[in-house]
Amino acid sequence: MIIGITGGIGCGKSVVLEILKEAGASIIDSDKLGHEALCESNVKKKLISSFGFDILDDNRNVDRKKLSFVFADKKRLEKLNSILHPIIIKKIQEKIEILQKKSGIIALEIPLLYECNLGYLSDVVCVVYADLETRKKRLEKRGLSNFEILERIKSQMPLEEKVVKADIVIMNNGTKNQLKTEIFEKILNNIE
Numbered sequence: 001m002i003i004g005i006t007g008g009i010g011c012g013k014s015v016v017l018e019i020l021k022e023a024g025a026s027i028i029d030s031d032k033l034g035h036e037a038l039c040e041s042n043v044k045k046k047l048i049s050s051f052g053f054d055i056l057d058d059n060r061n062v063d064r065k066k067l068s069f070v071f072a073d074k075k076r077l078e079k080l081n082s083i084l085h086p087i088i089i090k091k092i093q094e095k096i097e098i099l100q101k102k103s104g105i106i107a108l109e110i111p112l113l114y115e116c117n118l119g120y121l122s123d124v125v126c127v128v129y130a131d132l133e134t135r136k137k138r139l140e141k142r143g144l145s146n147f148e149i150l151e152r153i154k155s156q157m158p159l160e161e162k163v164v165k166a167d168i169v170i171m172n173n174g175t176k177n178q179l180k181t182e183i184f185e186k187i188l189n190n191i192e
Helices: 013-022 030-038 041-051 064-072 074-099 132-141 146-155 159-165 176-186
Strands: 002-007 026-029 106-109 124-129 168-171
Touching (some): 002 013, 013 026, 013 106, 026 030, 026 074, 030 106, 064 074, 124 159, 132 146, 168 176
Parallel strands (some): 002 106
16 A cells, blocks of 8 residues: 655654654655755756756755755746656656565655645555644754745645645644554554
8 A cells, every 4th residue: 555645844744754664664755756866967957957056065966955946936946846856756656666566555755746646656645734833843943944934835735725635634733652643543553
């Protein structure tokens, strides 16, 4: 079974993925695959062509922090997505093919699952939900400014829309133990 994990930025999708991994699930982290894609020379060339050399760090690698300006501009964000998403989707499909040979659960974290119409990659979609204040606090701890937080939240589908579309909703406003209880009650105890 493939469980698609999605939600908004700062909701705790990665923590849910970590808990599922501890419970024995195989995991696929699309953000990690995106970071890997940024290191590929063909991707780097396309990004430099689209956004200029200012996106590179001192070692001539793509600096994700410098690239974050795209979240304030819908057309630039669409351009970035048009470069990265096909490569990330291909990597996800390759990983699924390998992991399906094993038995059990595959937890697939895709923040933009609904935005990119990727629900077909999973059997069940789980949305991780946290209220706006909780999300802001988490993102501030990551070093994002209030402006950056709001721009990234605005660039995603409203969380409430994702909740309506979900097969499972995991509430993540509390502690990690509360989150574990939610995951066991709503996901792990219901899988045959």
